[in-house]
Amino acid sequence: MNLKEIRADALKKLEELHAKSERDLAALKTYLFGKSGVLTGLMKGLKDLPPEQKPQAGKEINDLRVELQGLCEQKEQELHRLAIEQAINSQVLDLSIDKPDHAIGCVHPLTQVRRRLTEYFVGNGYIVYDSPEIETDYYNFQALNVPPDHPARDMQDTFFINDNILLRTQTSAGQIRLMEKFKPPLKMICPGRVFRNDDDSTHSPVFHQMEGLVIDKNVTLCDLKGALDGFAKFIFGEQTQIRFRPSYFPFTEPSVEVDVSCFNCHGSGCRVCKNTGWIELLGAGMVNRKVLAGCGIDPDEYHGFAFGIGLDRITMVLCAINDIKLMWENDVRFLHMFK
Amino acid sequence: MKLPLSWLKDYVDIGDITPQELSDKLVSIGFEVEEIIPPRSDVKGVVVGKVEEIVHHDNSDKLWICKVNIGSEVVQIVTGAQNVKKGDCVPVATVGADLPDGTHIKPAKLRGADSFGMMCGGSELGVDDSVIDGASYDGILILPNDSTIGEDILRTLGQDDTVLDVSITANRPDCQAIVNLAREISVLLDKPFKMPKLTYKTINIGTDKMPSVKIAEKDLCSYYIGRLIRDIKIEKSPKWMRDRLRMCGIRPINNLVDITNYVLLEIGQPLHAFDRKFIDGGINIRKGAAGERITALDGKEYGVNDVLLIADDKKPLAIAGIMGGEYTSIFPDTQTVFLEAARFERSNIRRTSRKIGLRSDSSARYEKGVDWHSVEIGSARALALIDELKCGKIVDAVVSDGIEPPKQNVIRTTKEEICALLGIDIDKKTIVSILKKQGIDVKSEGKTLVCTIPLVREDIDAYPDLAEDIMRFYGYDKIISTHSENTHQTRGYLSTHDENAQKVKDRLQSLGADEILNFSFVSPDAPDKLLLAANDEWRKVIPIMNPLSRDISVMRTQLLYGMLCSIARNCARKNDSMRFYELGKVFVADKLPLEKLPQERDVLCVGICNDGDFYTVKSIVGEIIGMFGAVEYSPSTAAYLHPKQALHVEIGGIVGDFGKLHPLVCENYDLPENVYVAHLDITDALTDALPTAKYTPLSKQHPIDRDLAVVVEKSVAVGDMLTAIRTVSPYIANVKLFDIYEGEQIADGYKSVAFSVRLQPTDAPFSDSKIKEIMDSIIEKTSSQFGAKLR
The missing domain is CATH 3.30.56.10 (Phenylalanyl-tRNA Synthetase; Chain B, domain 1)
Incomplete structure (x- = not known):
């Protein structure tokens, strides 16, 4: 065959190759370029030509070789692409179904809120202090300026283990333990379980508080408001306002109840805030001088403020949980709402 | 405390402020208003009328035609009631009136006679005898003759007042009195405050008829005043007083008792009235002797050993500040009354009241604290009311005892x-x-x-x-918000314990476990339900003296009870599968009954139901233990676990057991059979900071994988064998089990174990002979230690 015929033949063969003919393509390449391929044969035949024809003939053979090699390569790529396309088309899935193969565990909403609050206070220089859940009367009451038989004891129905040992009714007991152990300046939060002999639609006998305590020179009631204002904005959003109402706790003086503006309606009144525009959030105040003195801190030198946040209440408000019992039922469907 | 606004208005002019505005202002000075009890609004257009004429209806035996004066006019009303007569004052529902049952009064014709309104009975107005006499009678309510004609019936019935229910904080017992709350409101509204009338006329009969007063326990009773009132007339108190008492939740009894209650509400001073004729000799305020008893006004007998008493020379008359004795109250024939006003120490009243189990309005008031001043004011106010209501003649002599008045602070x-x-x-x-x-x-x-x-x-x-x-x-x-600009900077951080606990929770979350919370107290039946031995440490539970119920009456020593109850609750609700954990405190008593505070230990409890098998719980436990150190197990003897599917852990501050729940425990808790639990005390593991992981160089050499299958006796622990293989050469990077097979081609009592070994050269590639050397020593190890034969 002459060059023309070889070219025409090769082009025809290439044309005939179809998708699954990678092997045929390999054979064609061998036929053309292999050790005993036609082009190789022509190349070998050059030596028999007269010298003046050699350059011209050699160039023609070589040109054809380059051209055909290029075409083969193109064909190779095309075939490979077709093969992949075919594979892809065979891998059709029903994308509408699910086959979950791992589960994400849920952290209890109360823990989530507790972590968030902790994050805020730790970032503001508070340590986290753990205090016993079973306490003595001294730490839970007497050191907090509630002597035996004081009417303030009626504010909290107490579970007793014996006359002197009880289940703490407030995390405030942690204040005393901390002040006994460390010297001011002090900043701490004490989150944990508290217990009251109380069980109705709005109370659970076990619930959670987070006590806060700051003791230093020059601490003021305005500093308390600043600390709680920052906390309220962190939890409920930047536009949140807080307000103080006078109240009474034996271990603070002055004592205040703290309300936050309703995060849901921003004060115009809705179901969340019972149309008042405000949500009752926590109790706070300036640490009573007797409490400081009882812990060996000079009340003329140091002031302090303290607050007690109801974690369950904040969780319920934030997560729109309308029944405190849900917090303790551990229903999987409930838990999975808080992923 | 109930505060009727009409009563408040006696002492401070509150102007036209609305109840809501007043409540908001009270809140701003520290008095939370729990409820604004509005006047009744279900009765409208009913007034007092006087029957001026009454004649039989011409066309009916039972009907009467009345001419009734309702102040503004005289109207004709036809009635079927038979208890009305000329001159009676009656409630008249005028045309346009609304009644509680929804009746709307329109002009009517009864058997040809026009009727413009309706005379009402008590039930039609929603009242009974407790509000006004005659209201429970089945017929028309006949009002007192001195009723004001044309007056709105709600005013006549004393039901037109707004009452604020004010919550008084424990530091302000003084405001448990209407006058003192009125004084606060006068400051609040900047209006003058008027004291109640405290003056009265007296008679002089000499002092010899007065009983003496002697206080033996002046620390428990610091002040006592006694007054005598003669020629007592016991009758009903006036309507305004009865209405006010009722609004404050106190049942009217008779003029004298009502006055003492009225003064309790108004001045905050409890008073007690004794019939003089039962007082033998003088009044002694002393403690009860051993064996002494008194029958109180409630008819019950109380032992009063060591209890503060009001006694005469022969017998106890009253439990001081709490309740009078049965023979010392006021009787219809009482002629002379001895009126007590005293200051009793509040904590003693509280203690005594709880000790003997008797409470009263008086003791409730004393517990909160009665101030020194109220004693005299209370006594004077009562006498002023006695004088005003003409209940008796007040003797001018005063008997008293007590300590010097305290100095003002x-x-x-x-x-x-x-x-x-x-x-x-x-x-x-x-x-x-x-x-x-x-x-x-x-x-x-x-x-x-x-x-x-x-x-x-x-x-x-x-x-x-x-x-x-x-x-x-x-x-x-x-008060503005400031940010502690003048205080020290402090360092905030989580304790190691809290940080570790958080990491454990994070790990469990990534393992697909949901966090649950259970009460810290459990049922005392928990140990039995968990099949615990008689001497099991978990049986040393700390009981609560005053639990809410038996189910939650002892402090938990384990978390399994709560875990299993939670799983059972979910199963009962047809929730399919659970993978739960709780990280909580248990309470370990060194000695029972408790003498000092118990240990509070951190326990991690995992519970799995319909969500895996033994190996699931084992891998979860392995992941947790792995955070703190090497993983190692031994056989478990935990009674609550399946004896064939349970392991024990005791390493690096973690102690506990895990495995399949014992079938009997499943039955006890109403659980399906495939429940797996882990119970690990991780207290000690949480105390030290977790080490930061360190990098070890990655080899550049290709690893070599070789598969092996050996036959061993069925009883061989494959896990142990694989662990042993890992120790053969430091170049063994991993040993992976891929099949355990029993059956055809394997002799009875044997099993085939197939596993793959990955060898990891470090510096240079392994030669074939090196690979063979390692594989041979593996085969040698399995054969010598586990009797394995190459398959």
């Missing part, structure tokens, strides 16, 4: 001290003026403010109390 402070606590600047004039309005006498001595506190304000004992009283009226909205 004096607090020396400065404007600067007060402002330094508050953080805002308030000028001195404002401070002085606010304090003075509250009855606190303030004198300036240079910079010092000398504040003399009235005896009624026993709550004020240091300058922060004054700061609070200033702020109450100055306004808490004036």
